[in-house]
Amino acid sequence: MITRRNLIKTGIAGLALPLASAKIINAAETLFPERFEKPNIRWVFLVDTRKCVGCGLCVKACKHENEVPYDTNITRTWVERYILTKDGQVFADSPKGARDGFIDKKINLGEKGSRNVKDEDIQKAFFVPKLCNQCESPPCVQVCPVGATYKTEEGIVLVDRDWCIGCAYCIMACPYGARFFHPVHKVAEKCTFCYHRLKKGMKTACVEACPFGARMIGNIKDPDDPVTKIIMMERIAVLKDEYGTSPQVYYLGISKEVR
Amino acid sequence: MKNYVLRPLYAIIALVIVVLIIREFYVPKDFATHGESYMYGWHRKSNEDEWKAFKVKYKFDNEYCKDCHSDKYDGLMQAPHAIIKCENCHGPALDHPTDPSKLIVDKSRELCIRCHASLPYPQSNRANIRGIDPDKHNPGIECSMCHNPHKPSLEGMK
Numbered sequence: 001m002i003t004r005r006n007l008i009k010t011g012i013a014g015l016a017l018p019l020a021s022a023k024i025i026n027a028a029e030t031l032f033p034e035r036f037e038k039p040n041i042r043w044v045f046l047v048d049t050r051k052c053v054g055c056g057l058c059v060k061a062c063k064h065e066n067e068v069p070y071d072t073n074i075t076r077t078w079v080e081r082y083i084l085t086k087d088g089q090v091f092a093d094s095p096k097g098a099r100d101g102f103i104d105k106k107i108n109l110g111e112k113g114s115r116n117v118k119d120e121d122i123q124k125a126f127f128v129p130k131l132c133n134q135c136e137s138p139p140c141v142q143v144c145p146v147g148a149t150y151k152t153e154e155g156i157v158l159v160d161r162d163w164c165i166g167c168a169y170c171i172m173a174c175p176y177g178a179r180f181f182h183p184v185h186k187v188a189e190k191c192t193f194c195y196h197r198l199k200k201g202m203k204t205a206c207v208e209a210c211p212f213g214a215r216m217i218g219n220i221k222d223p224d225d226p227v228t229k230i231i232m233m234e235r236i237a238v239l240k241d242e243y244g245t246s247p248q249v250y251y252l253g254i255s256k257e258v259r
Numbered sequence: 260m261k262n263y264v265l266r267p268l269y270a271i272i273a274l275v276i277v278v279l280i281i282r283e284f285y286v287p288k289d290f291a292t293h294g295e296s297y298m299y300g301w302h303r304k305s306n307e308d309e310w311k312a313f314k315v316k317y318k319f320d321n322e323y324c325k326d327c328h329s330d331k332y333d334g335l336m337q338a339p340h341a342i343i344k345c346e347n348c349h350g351p352a353l354d355h356p357t358d359p360s361k362l363i364v365d366k367s368r369e370l371c372i373r374c375h376a377s378l379p380y381p382q383s384n385r386a387n388i389r390g391i392d393p394d395k396h397n398p399g400i401e402c403s404m405c406h407n408p409h410k411p412s413l414e415g416m417k
Binding site: 050056126195253 | 290295298299300301302303306307309310311312313314315316317319342343344346347350351369372373374376378379380381382383384385388393
């Protein structure tokens, strides 16, 4: 028979178990606070496409700084040229990832050769620098079968070169094509936001190399950071938002044709 | 339960134990989620330090160059090219002046036409840069024959 006394007794006993387990989780956090402390940093990137001139000095600097083989057609960052014609055609090219800049009007169509668009037929033409989006939900990390790629506390996605088995799942998983295979180390390779430079208080090589200030890096957790202010105040866009990756490279002055 | 049912089960249990033992020795001690999610957190903690120790090549600090190359620095600072870092053209300083003792002096046309090949794209900053047609503007001659790269305006013509 349920009496008031019995109900309270069993009620306390029934609640005690789940509450105790919750306490254990909290206890771990109290015992090892250093394990749960997170730095107040989240690195994000901002690209102002209106300032970019397509000189490719960022690509050159990145390849030298990060020991990416210079003459091989791979790169951690690259610049794309978009040309939209008045009759509605869209052309995009990035010869050698724009390592040597854009030096003529010919559009590189890969195996199909090249194509010339007359100045008067151009509706819009501009350059878009690209690099790893350091996603908040990185699909490349999710698919790694061995835990060789991971997101650091500051939000940067890195590859463990000793632990990577070179299966290339991550290269296929990235919707931005930001990953590639490193021909020397034989592992997956990607932009690290120049992790080694950020940790020394420097900015990334591509940001420093850009003479026009088209590339910026900042800490979105710092409300006084100029990059954070622009992201909060201006009209910005990210690439392929619909993939649900929460990319952290923000763009100013972008057009819907850019993918 | 019948023995023939259990026998493969023993084999599977033995296999699992062997794998767990190998895993114990093979997987580094600092391989864990380290407070992050199971989906994105698994990694070897010491790898963060390995990336941190990666060598910095570019200083990208014109002030560093100023002390010895003040003549070049002063001229450059008055020119529109002041926005370009020394190392953009001269290559990464590394441990210059110790190693390497000399940096690159790149006089190729390819370096200059990165910006100065005329591409009049209306929505791009490129249209605001004074440009030439590399095929028509003194082809085959180094730009620095006429233009001083540290002071490239017409007043600075050699």
